[in-house]
Amino acid sequence: MEATADIGVIGLAVMGRNLIMNMNDHGFTVAAHNRTTERVDEFLAGEAAGSNVVGVHTLEELVGVLKPPRRVMLMIKAGDPVDKTIESLLPLLKPGDIIIDGGNSLFTDTMKRTARVEKAGMRYIGTGVSGGEEGARYGPSIMPGGTESAWEHVRSIFQGISAKVDDTPCCDWVGADGAGHYVKMVHNGIEYGDMQIIAEAYDMMRRGLGMSHDEMHEVFAEWNRGKLDSYLIEITADIMAVKDESGGPLLDKILDAAGQKGTGKWTVISSMELGQPVTLVGEAVYARIVSALKDQRVTAAGILSGPPTAIDGNRKDILADLGDALYASKIVSYAQGFMLMDEAADEHGWELDFAGIASMWRGGCIIRSRFLSDIMEAYQASPELRQLLLNDFFAAEVTAAQAGWRRTVARAIAAGIPTPAYSSALAFFDGYRTERLPASLIQAQRDYFGAHTYERVDRERGEFFHTNWTGTGGDVSSTSYEV
DSSP states (O other): OOOOBSEEEEOOSHHHHHHHHHHHHTTOOEEEEOSSHHHHHHHHHTTTTTSSOEEOSSHHHHHHTBOSSOEEEEOSOSSHHHHHHHHHHGGGOOTTOEEEEOSOOOHHHHHHHHHHHHHTTOEEEEEEEESHHHHHHHOOEEEEEEOGGGHHHHHHHHHHHSOEETTEESBOOOEETTHHHHHHHHHHHHHHHHHHHHHHHHHIIIIISOOOHHHHHHHHHHHTTTTTOBHHHHHHHHHHHOBOTTSSBGGGGSOSOOOOOSHHHHHHHHHHHHTOOOHHHHHHHHHHHHHHOHHHHHHHHTTOOOOOOOOOSOHHHHHHHHHHHHHHHHHHHHHHHHHHHHHHHHHHTOOOOHHHHHHHTTSSSTTOBTHHHHHHHHHHHOTTOOOGGGSHHHHHHHHHHHHHHHHHHHHHHHHTOOOHHHHHHHHHHHHHTOSSOTHHHHHHHHHHHHOOOBOOTTSOTTOOBOOOSSSOSOSOOOOOOOO
């Protein structure tokens, strides 16, 4: 077959199909392949009818129709299917050809695959693609990393199909090996957090204030016209207005058991491995786990009692405080996410451009919002900034919001309405701004029962001490503690 295609895409689930049509719309010729070949024929007869998409039934055909260097993008399930497809592709490709994984792969897998493909003489890209079905079709946020020399060969395609904000593509090179998938992982973790803080606002309005869905629609729509303007707030306002076949709110008919695919959990695991307190995302993950315990919760509701959930007071003031709690918690969540990426960059030798990452997230992706322009500007002004809370703008914003934030958490506790994201974010904020924490007692306890040693405030850091607290057991320490 004649080499006419600019890129090949393997995997014709909804994301793969939509990306192909997006590429086609932007003038790129795409070769489409699927393990179940009937899907290829269905796609060509359906969505791709009349397009320039080329359908192929075998990997050999796919490679044969691609212009060199051959670019093959995998839009398939993460894990073993990716490894098996790479194994099948490598013998068919030539040195310099490029394999691209556009799924939600674990970044450590991408690091291994990059090394493996490069060793075989080819190039590898692991890229995050965010925006869901609509984003894939009309302009996603794309976060590529891997073999840097591959970037020049995919740049025009990726930036061409990506979302644009102020004419800037929401796509740029992220870094070596697993950097692209790591940034996408953190994006998804932050997404978990954003969804949880919005859900907590919904619960406070619904149970605490007894608001109707139409009233909540108006609040979310109003918030979306201000500094909370974001895709997730926008769709929440839309969701509140949707009725079911009976004329009542559809949301009331949806089972309160949230699913998850693992990227939030990966973010929390990475934060623990790197020693970074990404507490809000952690609570968002655990909140989904608690929601999944539906049968147990139904039983517990008949046994365990709590206070009345009604919140008394001026509704306008309570809603203003609730908006402040959501906004301040959002600031903390993003501050924690960027802290994590900063530490990961040090750990893996990545040169991450945090202003660029915030810019890529401004459009196309699920967490897109006005707020990300503020983060971009903060890192443009101070590229070495290690904590967003230390930026003048965000320090002022969270300070202005904290009184309403505290009142909201207090009201939720008094009413027995769980707000794990607001509460954990506030606890982090208070811990982070405290010069002396009670961890001194923890160190004394560790030294008492395990001779783990401690440092002293009146000596240089790095000098370790052990006390014979009981008068028995000797003065020999166990091990120096790890900070």
